[in-house]
Amino acid sequence: MKRDNGSYEKVLAKTLGTTATLTVDNDVNYEFYTIATDSAGNVENKTNIPDITASWTGIKELPKSQPVMLTPNPARTECTVAFDVEKAGNSSITLLTTLGAEAMKIYDGYTASGRFQHTFNIGSLPTGIYAVIINTGGKVMVEKLLIVR
Numbered sequence: 372m373k374r375d376n377g378s379y380e381k382v383l384a385k386t387l388g389t390t391a392t393l394t395v396d397n398d399v400n401y402e403f404y405t406i407a408t409d410s411a412g413n414v415e416n417k418t419n420i421p422d423i424t425a426s427w428t429g430i431k432e433l434p435k436s437q438p439v440m441l442t443p444n445p446a447r448t449e450c451t452v453a454f455d456v457e458k459a460g461n462s463s464i465t466l467l468t469t470l471g472a473e474a475m476k477i478y479d480g481y482t483a484s485g486r487f488q489h490t491f492n493i494g495s496l497p498t499g500i501y502a503v504i505i506n507t508g509g510k511v512m513v514e515k516l517l518i519v520r
Contacts, residue, residue, distance in 0.1 A: 447519060461481060502514070
C-alpha cells in the first residue's frame, strides 16, 4: 500500500481469503498492488493475480473503541457478551450456526448508552463454531464463538 505519494509498505502479510480490512485515514489517497505466494513461499506470477479494484464513497471514521468481548471464548456452558452502545435504543443479539441458521436469540430489547453486558446459557448447544451477531443503533457487529464440551 502506498499513502499519498510515499513509498509502498506491506500492510497484510498473509490471508487465506479474498478480503482484507484496512483502517484508513480521511483525506489520504491510497494505492494498492498484490503479491501472492503459495504455501511453500514461491511468489506467484503477477499475470495470474488480478489487480485490486477498490473504491470508497463517504468513508466515515470508525469509532475509536467498539470492541465486542465474548468471555470465555472458547466456552462450555455459558458466555458473556459485552460491547459499547453509542446511542440508547433497541438492540438484538443472535447466535448463528456456520450455515447461517439461528441457534438462539440471546437478547432482544432496550440497551442504554454505555457498556452493555449480558450472560447467556449455551449448555444445550452442540460443540461448534458460531457467529454472535449484534445489531445496535443501526450498526452490526459480528464475533466468532467456539463452543466446546
